[in-house]
Amino acid sequence: MRDVSRIVVVGGSAAGPKAAAKARRINSHAEIVILQKDPDLSMASCGYPYYVSGVIDDRNLLLSTGTGVTRDPRYYREAKAIEARTNTEVTDISPARHVVSYRNLLTGETGTLNYDKLIIATGSIPRMPPVPGTDLRGVTTLQSMKDVDFLRRVRDERKAGKAVVVGGGLIGVETCEALRLAGIEVTIVELVPQLLAFLDWELAKLVENHVRSKGVNVITGSRVAGFLGDNGALTGVTLGDGTEILCELAVVAVGVEPNSELARRAGLEIGVTGGIAVNEYLQTSDPDIYAAGDCIETVNLITGKKVHAPYGDLANLQGRVAGRNAASENRAVFKGTIQTGICKVFDFSAGSTGLSERSAEKNGLVDSIPLITAGGDKPGYMNGQLLVTKLLADRTTGRILGAQCVGPGNVGKQIAQWAMAIQGGLSVEDLVNADLPYAPPFSPAIDHFITTAHVMQNKMENRFTGISSLAVKEKLDRGERPVLLDVRDLDEFKTTRLGIGETLIPLDDLREKAKELPEDKDKEIISYCAVSMRGYEAALALAALGWRNVKVMEGGIAAWPFSKEK
């Protein structure tokens, strides 16, 4: 191995500083230089919405270590023996000469720097819709500290009464919450027919219902046609159908693209997603150049396909791998992602790991079986909060392909459990007796995760015939008239009910009152309750009484995403 005497890192947000720090820990003698275009280093960009909303009031918290030390060039020099140059844009890379060219954005000074190993961590750039008016004052993204400072000023000086958030993805909904908490009237406009595209429609709709309940105006399936202005300042947004929404603020969050232009110009191979192509050592097509973070493309470990996965945690993990390999030799590997993600929006959390049903279909994984369940994250007597989960398993092997979870309950733990189950290659059969930490302050005796595995096992072994709320709604919209059987108690029915032509027969009375049901034993019956545990018992009881076409509406009323009578 040739001795590495200088490692240059391009980019100082997440992956870059992590790579530099790891390289220093691996290699105590090499010179390590970070070239960072922005004025700040190692910004906690995932925390931006929480400063905009006022959850955090100290701006420096976004830029400092846990003990309050600002991660500035002095910190990098003294604590880590790393030279960090801010306001320094790399303008060119010459792989042949092992040289980068840079320009100081404050002084205009230019220069070059030799490297033995280079690490590219240029991150991502926010997409902008190709419509007029994006340059108006009041139109912004939430990508940089400059954006953050602008939005925080809007909050503090109460500069905006109305805002439009363009894009209903993860950043969009977090921004929506932040603005709403800042007292701003918010409309969120999303091109596709749902928020949070990493979820399947039914679960996304539950989140949307919650967001609406907080006074946010949600418009899905609608295109922004342009931004309207007066004297250079934003006055409104027009939609594809001509609707105009008045607003003084618009935050664009329609996704990001890998910032791979510098790498492309240097002749490095770019992948199909537009991200820099790397091998599992995070080495680019030039063996002396590594890349990490939002600028690269990686592999979805379930489908085997290349993906752009701009997640903050992966950027850090990749930085660690690239830094280690650049500083010594290729030892550490980053194999890919199962695209685990989560967000909080008001009192709900929404998370996903592995494949959604839609992404499985898109990837040609048709031999999969979906299931929706609902339940509490703790026992009822400990004030358990609701969780709604959608699980996807391979029909043949039972292997877990993906899981999504939304609700006011502890979604983070559920998704973490599913993520580890997927990474361990576990199947439904492995999970039905999972040994998880149980005590009443933490979970029900049988955790919602395990209950979900139980129901999936029942479904795979044909003891449980489920139907999704979406499929029920489609049946009704087509004019089909199955017997809709609500098996909750009368007082529950009085408090809340679907109002879709259902019959109420409480489970306790079912064996006695079954004669009220149609005599035709082939008539389709769809039973449900609050979460469909009793709905399942009812279906079994009816089957025992001879009915042959009984289904259970999965997740019951908790997972019903449409409007309810009550």
Place this chain on the structure above:
Amino acid sequence: MRDVSRIVVVGGSAAGPKAAAKARRINSHAEIVILQKDPDLSMASCGYPYYVSGVIDDRNLLLSTGTGVTRDPRYYREAKAIEARTNTEVTDISPARHVVSYRNLLTGETGTLNYDKLIIATGSIPRMPPVPGTDLRGVTTLQSMKDVDFLRRVRDERKAGKAVVVGGGLIGVETCEALRLAGIEVTIVELVPQLLAFLDWELAKLVENHVRSKGVNVITGSRVAGFLGDNGALTGVTLGDGTEILCELAVVAVGVEPNSELARRAGLEIGVTGGIAVNEYLQTSDPDIYAAGDCIETVNLITGKKVHAPYGDLANLQGRVAGRNAASENRAVFKGTIQTGICKVFDFSAGSTGLSERSAEKNGLVDSIPLITAGGDKPGYMNGQLLVTKLLADRTTGRILGAQCVGPGNVGKQIAQWAMAIQGGLSVEDLVNADLPYAPPFSPAIDHFITTAHVMQNKMENRFTGISSLAVKEKLDRGERPVLLDVRDLDEFKTTRLGIGETLIPLDDLREKAKELPEDKDKEIISYCAVSMRGYEAALALAALGWRNVKVMEGGIAAWPFSKEK
């Protein structure tokens, strides 16, 4: 398969009702009878401490479904078509004749009942220390609703000013919290030198420090010699060393034993732990008799050894397996446990999964490597709370053998992640790039779980030389004088410090002030900070400067279980 026409279940707490319900769902025609000695059915026994403390005020919540229906014989009959007979003690089982004999504890009436399949779920019985006075009024366990009602009356009527909890296990510490919250002065007495024997000493001591900070008197390594009384009522407890503790209440929680006497008398095979021996179908030595819950013995999946594992979640999971197999044929399996457990005690949680270092040693697994780490459960700017973890991995394969975690942070999620990692057979190498759900309200960008895997990887690859706080303390007690190097900042040092003869050199100044350290490059130096991340950086910096014997104190001050100067 012979048709099953009657299934009898002995026991109506957790495993029994679960087995009966599952049997019903599998088999719609068989008669299913639960014979339950207690007056109640399906009691949420893990919730008892929360009713005693007043966290729950409605007693019926411990006995009812999520929708408030009491799980009484009427409920079992109407909702589940199961006959449940309460106050009915099974006095004898005749496997040869397929008959159980019972006695009604209220009426004295006796009778017999034939079965095709029998499921024994007789639970556990609390151990009582073999000392005088256990029959005094005021001495109780926390095992039955009768105990619960007694303790709740003590709380409500302010009948006790002082209490002793005998036993510092899971139930002991939960009871201790419950009594303290009820305004009672509590002393907890534990035979072995630590609370919570499922933890290793260093982590248990952190919990003990927290329990003490709540005003509880903790006495470890001490035997209860007897209970003192006056006129049949408890007045105090004497310890092995003669100490007398005045109290009007004593709760004994020194563990439980499998209640396997009925099975033993029926000639069924009893295992080495005293639990009923079962195969992986939970079938006893008689093929028509199954057993589940606290009365059986199961297998530790890591050591392969038989264990008694009386956990509420496992009882439910085993009930499901036994119920299914008894109702049709042997299809479902219960392979064993990794002994995952957790409890909350005041503002701390403490959990464990897999093996502790001590249990690994006991089981002859000597080729394992332990590590202690500390960190936040969320980013500092989101008010992250501390977690202290002890991880055990196989030295050769890196496979995770066990993990423990304590602290005010989200211990439940950490233990759940480790439990799934162990069940997936994952190694440290698999976990360093784990793809977990990250957003600031849920975790730091690199979750504490992954950071722990990173440090373990560094330790296994000899980039990190750790030493536990316990080993440091032993060194000092032996009179060794290593250089103890605290690398935090001065203001942190002013607020809290160990006071063990340490030198303060903040990490930022270390490269400059290293000359203040001993010239002897073989002198032992032990560096640390709040959690020892900076301690690790310091060790690397010193190694680069030529020192050859530098160790990092694992977990830093956060994991220091001994008294501190400040």
